[in-house]
Structures are given as C-alpha cells and as structure tokens.
Amino acid sequence: MYPKLLxxxxxxxxxxxxxxxxxxxxxxxxxxxxxxxxxxxEANIVRFDVDEDWETDRHIHPGHVFVYVTxxxxxxxxxxxxxxxxxxxxxxxxxxxxxxxxxxxSSDGASFIVFQVGPKGEPIMVSQxx
Numbered sequence: 001m002y003p004k005l006l007x008x009x010x011x012x013x014x015x016x017x018x019x020x021x022x023x024x025x026x027x028x029x030x031x032x033x034x035x036x037x038x039x040x041x042e043a044n045i046v047r048f049d050v051d052e053d054w055e056t057d058r059h060i061h062p063g064h065v066f067v068y069v070t071x072x073x074x075x076x077x078x079x080x081x082x083x084x085x086x087x088x089x090x091x092x093x094x095x096x097x098x099x100x101x102x103x104x105x106s107s108d109g110a111s112f113i114v115f116q117v118g119p120k121g122e123p124i125m126v127s128q129x130x
Contacts, residue, residue: 024050024051024052024053024054024109025048025049025050025051025054026048026049026050027046027047027048027049028046028047028049029044029045029046030045030046030047030113031043031044031045032044032045034120035117040119040120041063041117041118041119041120042117042118042119042120042121043115043116043117044114044115044116044118044124045113045114045115045116046113046114046116046124047111047112047113047114048110048111048112048113048114049109049110049111050074050104050109050110050111050112051104051109052104052106052107052108052109053104054103054104054109054110055101055102055103055104056100056101056102056103056125057101057127057129058099058100058101058127058128058129058130059099059100059101059125059126059127059128060096060097060098060099060100060125060126060128061094061096061097061098061100061116061118061124061125061126062096062097062118062119062122062123062124062126063096063116063117063118063119063122063124064093064094064095064096064116064117064118065093065094065096065114065115065116065124066091066092066093066094066114066115066116067086067091067092067093067094067112067113067114067115068090068091068112068113068115069086069087069088069089069090069091069110069111069112070088070111070112070113071088071106071109071110071111071112072087072088072104072105072106072108072109072110072111073085073086073087073088073104073105073106073110074086074102074103074104074105074106074110074112075102075103075104075105076092076094076100076102077100077101077102077103078094078095078098078099078100079098079099079100080098085105088110096118099128
C-alpha cells in the first residue's frame, strides 16, 4: 500500500492510503490548514468524485468528519449503526475512530465534500481490516 501525498504550500498532508480510494475515485484537496488556538489539530477539506461502482475498504477517520453530498447518492455503513443513504443536498457527520465503509448508490456516480478536523499530519482515513 503506497500513500498518496498532497502538497499545499509548505504543508504536506497524508490524505489517504491508495487502497482506500479505488481507481474509480478522483480526489481534489481544497484546503489543509492548522487551527489557531487548537494545538496539534488541523482541518482538511477534500472533494471526492466517484464512479458508480466505488466502495471504500473498511476504515476509520482519526478526526471528526463532516460530509456534504453535492451529486448522486452514497451509502454510509458505520459499525454499530444502521446503514444510511445520503443524497445530493444532504450532509452527515461521522464520529472519529468508528470503523465504516462507504459506497456509491447512484448509477452515474457521486460527488461529495469531506471536511475533517483531526490530529495534524495524520491521514484522514486509516485502513481497518477485520
């Protein structure tokens, strides 16, 4: 597994491991920023454009994640919760360190914006095989 690195100015953020974002997903880093007054934390905003057969591996997020779906629909399956469908115009929050899987439900793919506040320099997604 080889990590994908995004460089923004002088900040290099490890965004995700390549196994977590299959070939049918394009990611665009929008912003990576430290948080003044909140030592050791940073914010990441990333746009995902995914194909109709996209599905993540089982993973966790080390920080709080907020997702806004802009096109299509996805299913979010967080361990210990009922799987839920999230369509364009809807948003949801994922708690940190909870294993989950996400997949596209739309026949023409989906797009969504991920906003995460988490530990500085940590990946926004970490593989969690069963």
